[in-house]
Amino acid sequence: MYFAKVDQVVMPEEIAGMMASVYVGEPVAFEVLLSIIEQKEKIQIEEFEVLPGSSAEGKSISEIGFEDLRIILLGVLRSKEDGDAEFIFNPDDDFILQSGDNLVFIGYTTAISNFKRTMQ
Amino acid sequence: MKVKGNIFIFGYGSFGKHLYKHLSKLENKIKIVVDTQMDDDTSSCKAEVVRINIKQNEDILSLGIDPKKDIIYCAMNKTANNLFLVLTLKTLYHDINIIAISNSYENARKLKYAGATNVIDLYEATSRRFVNILTKPAVTKAVDEIIYKENDLKMAEIVLPKDSSVDQKLLSEFDFKSHGIVLIAIIDKEQGDELRFVDNRVDHKLDAGDTLVVVAKEDDFEKFVKYLKGQKNG
Numbered sequence: 001m002y003f004a005k006v007d008q009v010v011m012p013e014e015i016a017g018m019m020a021s022v023y024v025g026e027p028v029a030f031e032v033l034l035s036i037i038e039q040k041e042k043i044q045i046e047e048f049e050v051l052p053g054s055s056a057e058g059k060s061i062s063e064i065g066f067e068d069l070r071i072i073l074l075g076v077l078r079s080k081e082d083g084d085a086e087f088i089f090n091p092d093d094d095f096i097l098q099s100g101d102n103l104v105f106i107g108y109t110t111a112i113s114n115f116k117r118t119m120q
Numbered sequence: 121m122k123v124k125g126n127i128f129i130f131g132y133g134s135f136g137k138h139l140y141k142h143l144s145k146l147e148n149k150i151k152i153v154v155d156t157q158m159d160d161d162t163s164s165c166k167a168e169v170v171r172i173n174i175k176q177n178e179d180i181l182s183l184g185i186d187p188k189k190d191i192i193y194c195a196m197n198k199t200a201n202n203l204f205l206v207l208t209l210k211t212l213y214h215d216i217n218i219i220a221i222s223n224s225y226e227n228a229r230k231l232k233y234a235g236a237t238n239v240i241d242l243y244e245a246t247s248r249r250f251v252n253i254l255t256k257p258a259v260t261k262a263v264d265e266i267i268y269k270e271n272d273l274k275m276a277e278i279v280l281p282k283d284s285s286v287d288q289k290l291l292s293e294f295d296f297k298s299h300g301i302v303l304i305a306i307i308d309k310e311q312g313d314e315l316r317f318v319d320n321r322v323d324h325k326l327d328a329g330d331t332l333v334v335v336a337k338e339d340d341f342e343k344f345v346k347y348l349k350g351q352k353n354g
Contacts, residue, residue, distance in 0.1 A: 020142065
């Protein structure tokens with residue numbers, strides 16, 4: 001498939017294998033994983049792109065106040081000079097958000113809607 | 121990675137082979153169990169392979185499964201066989217941990233109803249991933265980094281030990297971030313067995329026996345586990 005210039009190949013058995021290996025000794029983490037991946041509960045994993053002029057642009061992580069907005073920030077996806085993007089996990093409080101950054105976070109649907117509205 | 125009992129993988133078709141590939145990276149002993157009625161090719165498998173008739177209770181009992189420690193993966197290619205196996209195992213061992221692989225929502229529902237502890241719905245997870253690649257590329261990248269890629273980032277759980285460093289503290293009082301930890305969810309024993317995502321609406325007092333689900337870099341996680349084991353006033 002890759003030779004045929006397909007960008008991404010998704011193999012169900014491969015995904016199941018990787019998910020299953022998380023279970024061993026970690027049944028609660030597995031439960032969380034399933035909830036997030038299958039999105040069957042009101043909890044969701046979401047992303048938000050910082051656009052030019054967004055209220056998030058130029059602010060530090062601590063200034064955003066994710067906890068007060070009931071959002072669990074996992075990390076920030078930031079483009080590198082070579083065009084690739086790097087996932088910066090759990091950035092420091094003084095990490096300054098730039099336009100083009102993508103925030104990846106977990107939260108309940110209502111909190112996510114509220115967060116996106118506030119950050120626009 | 122916490123190591124408990126043995127892993128039994130029933131079936132060595134396409135599902136079973138992929139499961140083995142990933143599970144073989146763990147330290148647990150793995151046994152592949154193949155039904156004598158099936159023609160699963162195990163010639164390249166490095167694990168111990170046992171051939172039994174899964175319809176015979178004596179054959180299953182002969183495997184020496186320890187239901188308190190071992191984990192069972194029902195990964196035969198035919199759902200009907202997995203369903204039969206789940207029902208049999210639950211009859212023989214009431215409290216056993218069974219993870220079943222399903223190829224549809226309907227089969228996932230049946231397997232769960234039959235007693236599987238957890239069901240991985242192949243096509244639910246895959247179709248969700250297809251959608252995410254298109255609509256949530258950053259989420260896809262983050263999930264890849266945390267779950268699928270072999271790097272130092274991981275999702276893991278910690279059961280708080282007795283007299284841990286955070287014992288009797290409120291969640292809001294403890295700075296997980298300074299330890300490189302992102303706390304996702306908690307089972308607060310005082311409030312039952314329900315898994316709750318941590319979203320700052322409700323504070324929790326941390327006690328021995330509480331389970332924390334976190335995302336962290338491997339090094340930070342190990343340091344955090346050691347930190348927790350330190351005496352509260354020590």
